[in-house]
Amino acid sequence: MSCNYAEGLSPYEHKGVLGIPEKFDSVEKFKEKCEILASLISQSKHVVVHTGAGISTSAGIPDFRGPNGVWTLEKEGKRPSTNISFADAKPTKTHMILKKLVECGKVQYIVSQNIDGLHLKSGLSRRYLSELHGNMFIDECSLCKRQFVRSCPVETVGKKCSGVPCASEHSGGRPCRGRLFDGVLDWEHSLPENDLLMAEWHSSIADLSICLGTTLQIIPSGNLPLETVKYGGKLVICNLQPTKHDNKADLVINYYVDDILEKVMEILQLEIPLHKDDEDLIKLAETTVVEWTINKKDVMSLEKVFKAKCKGVKKKRILIKTKRKSTELTHSNGDDNCKMIKAEIKQEDL
Numbered sequence: 001m002s003c004n005y006a007e008g009l010s011p012y013e014h015k016g017v018l019g020i021p022e023k024f025d026s027v028e029k030f031k032e033k034c035e036i037l038a039s040l041i042s043q044s045k046h047v048v049v050h051t052g053a054g055i056s057t058s059a060g061i062p063d064f065r066g067p068n069g070v071w072t073l074e075k076e077g078k079r080p081s082t083n084i085s086f087a088d089a090k091p092t093k094t095h096m097i098l099k100k101l102v103e104c105g106k107v108q109y110i111v112s113q114n115i116d117g118l119h120l121k122s123g124l125s126r127r128y129l130s131e132l133h134g135n136m137f138i139d140e141c142s143l144c145k146r147q148f149v150r151s152c153p154v155e156t157v158g159k160k161c162s163g164v165p166c167a168s169e170h171s172g173g174r175p176c177r178g179r180l181f182d183g184v185l186d187w188e189h190s191l192p193e194n195d196l197l198m199a200e201w202h203s204s205i206a207d208l209s210i211c212l213g214t215t216l217q218i219i220p221s222g223n224l225p226l227e228t229v230k231y232g233g234k235l236v237i238c239n240l241q242p243t244k245h246d247n248k249a250d251l252v253i254n255y256y257v258d259d260i261l262e263k264v265m266e267i268l269q270l271e272i273p274l275h276k277d278d279e280d281l282i283k284l285a286e287t288t289v290v291e292w293t294i295n296k297k298d299v300m301s302l303e304k305v306f307k308a309k310c311k312g313v314k315k316k317r318i319l320i321k322t323k324r325k326s327t328e329l330t331h332s333n334g335d336d337n338c339k340m341i342k343a344e345i346k347q348e349d350l
Contacts, residue, residue, distance in 0.1 A: 016217035018065050019072040022240035023254045033253045034260060037210070037236055038267040040251070041106055044208035044234075049101075050225050051112045051119070054213020054239060055094045055257050060084030061116055065215055066241065086136050086153040091122040091275050093258040094212065097265055099124045100273050109202040113214060113221045115184050120149065123279030126292055130199040132191050132221050134184035137282050138292055141166040143178030149281050149290040158186035170289045191220065194294040201306040203227040211237045213257045216245050230315040248318055 025033065041047055053063035062080035064070050070080060099122045101107040111130045112119055117137035119129055131138075136153040139162065140146070148167045156162075159181050166176040185191070199221075203209060209228035216222035216237075226248065229235050234250040237243055238260050246252050253260055265272055277283050281290050 016065055016215070018075065019067050020065070020215070020241045022067060023242070024240070025254050030253070030255050030259075031263065033251060034263040035267060036251055037238075037253065037260070038264045040208055040234060040236065041101075041210075041264065042268065044206075046202075046206045047101075047107045047208045047210065048109045048111060048202045048206040048225075048228065049098060049107055050203075050209060050211045050214060050216075050221075051094075051098070051110060051114060052212065052214020052216075052239075053114060055092060056089070056114060056116050056118055057213075058092045058094075058256075058258050059089045059116075059118060061086070061089055061118075063213070065217065086116055089116060089118060089121075091118045093272060094261050095119060095122040095124075096273050096275060097261045098122070100265075100270060102128050104270065106268070106270075108206070109198070111199040111203065111221070111224060113218065117153070117282065120292070121280050121282055122275065123281070126294060127298055130195040130202075132195055132199060134182075134192075135292075136182075136184060137285075138183040139164070139167075139180040140183045141168065141176060141178040142181055144168055144176045145293075146176075147183060147292040148180070149285040149292050151282060151286040154182040154184065156182050157184040159183070159189060167289050194296075194299055196220070197299060198294065198302060199224055200227060201302050204231050204310050205306055207233040209233060209235050211235070211239065211243070211245075212261075213239060214243070215239065215241055216243045226318060229318055231310060231313065232316060 053061070054066070057063055057066075060082050062068065062070050062083055065072060068080060095118050098107065098110055098119075102110065102124060109128055109130070110119065110124065111132065113133050115131075115134050115136050117135050119131075120135060120137055137150045139148050139150055139154070142161065144166060146166070146168050154162075161179050161181040164180045166178040166180060169175040183192075203224045204227045206228045209225040211225050214222070216225070222244070225235055226245065229248055235245070235248060236251045236253070237246060237249045238253045238255070238257055240254060240256070262272065281292070284290050
């Protein structure tokens with residue numbers, strides 16, 4: 001459960017701003033902005049989606065910094081009233097829509113801060129996913145660093161050794177003398193190298209980054225969408241709470257993420273797939289060894305694309321306006337439609 005995961009982390013005072021009130025766009029604004037988002041997705045060649053805890057709340061997993069988040073309530077000596085186990089949680093409508101958008105080529109990559117394993121349960125391929133903070137359903141070898149899917153969530157967090165031998169020999173690899181440990185990061189741990197590299201490079205070459213259900217407070221994860229802006233791409237933020245990067249976005253939608261993506265799918269005339277047990281790698285791990293390691297060839301291939309597009313290119317400066325009510329652009333690269341979006345959102349804040 002989220003509470004158990006949070007309690008397993010080391011004590012840490014700087015958990016970000018907690019309990020910021022949520023706000024909602026009007027129904028008219030919501031529909032209009034969904035039309036714009038669908039258009040941006042259709043027009044873009046390389047779309048990266050950044051996901052946070054807010055995409056899993058409809059599965060019964062509480063977020064951390066929302067009005068009823070784990071850490072928000074913790075300060076009041078309370079616990080969330082809804083807190084489903086990670087084992088029982090099912091992928092949400094958002095998880096299944098993202099899988100569909102990847103499969104039909106509308107989204108090229110997903111960068112996740114979540115440890116709940118719901119992207120894994122949805123059937124999304126590892127090739128299209130960076131898990132920056134780990135996964136409750138993944139073990140990693142201390143020597144060869146290969147990752148393997150578990151059939152149940154880990155009982156520890158913070159990269160603790162289980163003593164179980166590496167499973168590489170049983171998945172077609174060479175025998176390894178390493179031992180498996182949980183892959184869930186604690187506060188002081190560095191982000192997994194290949195996951196972070198893939199996230200940075202995809203964000204840099206993207207012409208559109210979409211943030212879903214995250215206040216973008218934890219770094220470096222929360223700053224990765226800005227790489228898209230610095231290289232001339234567009235940024236869309238979908239969240240119920242304000243984020244620290246709202247003033248740098250081309251479009252901000254304050255509404256439930258499931259509803260946003262369901263409307264976008266309707267506009268794009270795409271069906272929303274249902275979760276299937278036979279595509280769930282956690283179910284498969286009950287009977288066989290399932291590897292979850294990022295392919296080195298994918299890393300090398302993306303590095304070439306990144307260097308070809310971004311190496312030697314001067315990044316754009318992101319200007320932050322001190323006046324909240326300003327309707328000026330935060331960078332000068334936007335087209336007329338983008339300017340209209342920014343001005344409209346700022347005006348709505350007046």
